[in-house]
Amino acid sequence: MVELSNGVAVVTGAGSGIGRQTAEEFGERGAAVVGADVDVEGGEETVSRIESAGGEARFVEADVTDPEQTEAMVAVALEEFGRLDFAFNNAGIGGPQTPIQETDPEDWQTVVDINLVGVFNSMHAELDAMQDQEEGGVIVNNSSVLGQVGFEGASGYVAAKHGVLGLTKTAALENGETGVRINAISPGFIDTPLLEEGGITSDPAVRDAIEGRHAMNRLGDPAEISSAVVWLCSDEASFVTGETLAVDGGYLSQ
Numbered sequence: 001m002v003e004l005s006n007g008v009a010v011v012t013g014a015g016s017g018i019g020r021q022t023a024e025e026f027g028e029r030g031a032a033v034v035g036a037d038v039d040v041e042g043g044e045e046t047v048s049r050i051e052s053a054g055g056e057a058r059f060v061e062a063d064v065t066d067p068e069q070t071e072a073m074v075a076v077a078l079e080e081f082g083r084l085d086f087a088f089n090n091a092g093i094g095g096p097q098t099p100i101q102e103t104d105p106e107d108w109q110t111v112v113d114i115n116l117v118g119v120f121n122s123m124h125a126e127l128d129a130m131q132d133q134e135e136g137g138v139i140v141n142n143s144s145v146l147g148q149v150g151f152e153g154a155s156g157y158v159a160a161k162h163g164v165l166g167l168t169k170t171a172a173l174e175n176g177e178t179g180v181r182i183n184a185i186s187p188g189f190i191d192t193p194l195l196e197e198g199g200i201t202s203d204p205a206v207r208d209a210i211e212g213r214h215a216m217n218r219l220g221d222p223a224e225i226s227s228a229v230v231w232l233c234s235d236e237a238s239f240v241t242g243e244t245l246a247v248d249g250g251y252l253s254q
Contacts, residue, residue, distance in 0.1 A: 002234040005030030008081040009233070010073060012064055012122055013091030015042025017192030018142065020049075021222035022088050022229050027055030029230060031086060034077045036062040056081075064091045064118030067125070074125040084129040086233040089122040090142040092160075094198045097153040111156035116163040123171060127180060136179025138233045141168050143184045143244065145251045161186075165244055172242030181241040183232050188248030189213075190220040215250025 009026040013019035014035030020042070023035045027050035035050075035057060037043035043059045050057035060076050062069040077084045095111035096103060119141050130137030146154065147161030168184040175182060189210050195201045200210055201219070211218050228247045231237055246252055 002230055002236060003030055004086065004230065004233065007031040007085035007233075008034070008077050008083050009086040009088065010034045010036065010077050010084060010122075010126065011088045011090060012036045012062070012073075012118070013142075014046050014059075015039035016046075017194055018187065018190060018222045018225050019088070019090045020046045022090065022226040023057070024050055024053070025223070025226040025230050026086065026088075027053060027057060032056040032081045034058050034060055034073065034080070036060045036064075036073045037091070038063050064089075064121055065113045067121045070118075070121040070125045073122075074129050078129060083133060084126060085133075085135070085137050087122065087126045087130075087137070087139045088142065088229050088233075089119045089126075089139065091118050091122075092142065092194075094194055095154065095156045097198065099153060100155045103155060108156040112160045112163075115157065115160035116167070119164050119167060123167070123182070127171070127175065130180045131175075131178050134179070136181070138237075139171070139180065139182045140229050140232050141182070141184045143168070143186045145186050145188050145246060145248045147184070147186055147244070148246075148252060168244070169242050176241065181232075181237070183237075183240060183242065184244045185225065185228055185232065186244050186246040186248060186252075187225050188220050188246075188251040190222055190225060192222060195219070213251055213254060214248065215253050218249060220247065220249055 011023040014023040015037035047057040143164040144161040171182040
């Protein structure tokens, strides 16, 4: 099993779904965790679960669209645990499912601000901390299979997730010699509250159709994503940077 003992991890969107699962897995593998979210109740529950399992964790209420709040998030890791080794920039929303011409520009901008600008703001703060450390660090950005293909009715989400991949590659090039590795993960459709809110898992017909887009004919589990994130953060991936790892049940092979 990959061990991350004595490391310190920041996870955005830690209040539920993939973020919660990944925060818990960081804790299980020996890292102290700073979980950030706008959902205070969810974030505090994640921290409680980590602590109940014997790990160390802190919650930070943080809106990733505000650079001052992402700076404060990283400051908590440094003040509480003395360093920052791993970051999973995961916070995101789905947004309205409407054609481009029917999409409210403000709604579109909100999706881009959270899913793309939020990753930039988080990395901006994380890179400062990691570059100051002799050992560097690792950043994983959460994109999506929709960062590589289109999807009807989700222009803001698709545009933002494509942007995350470009941002990841650029950051990797800029940090190749700094000791900081930056990669992205592209999950397929994962069985989380985000899909339920979007009507995908709550409607059996829609769920069947989405499952059928995956070669494995099922949705993914959050644990299947968290394990990949943890691997990218480990020394086992020491020569991996600028990469996009699809964990998608064959979605992109169709």
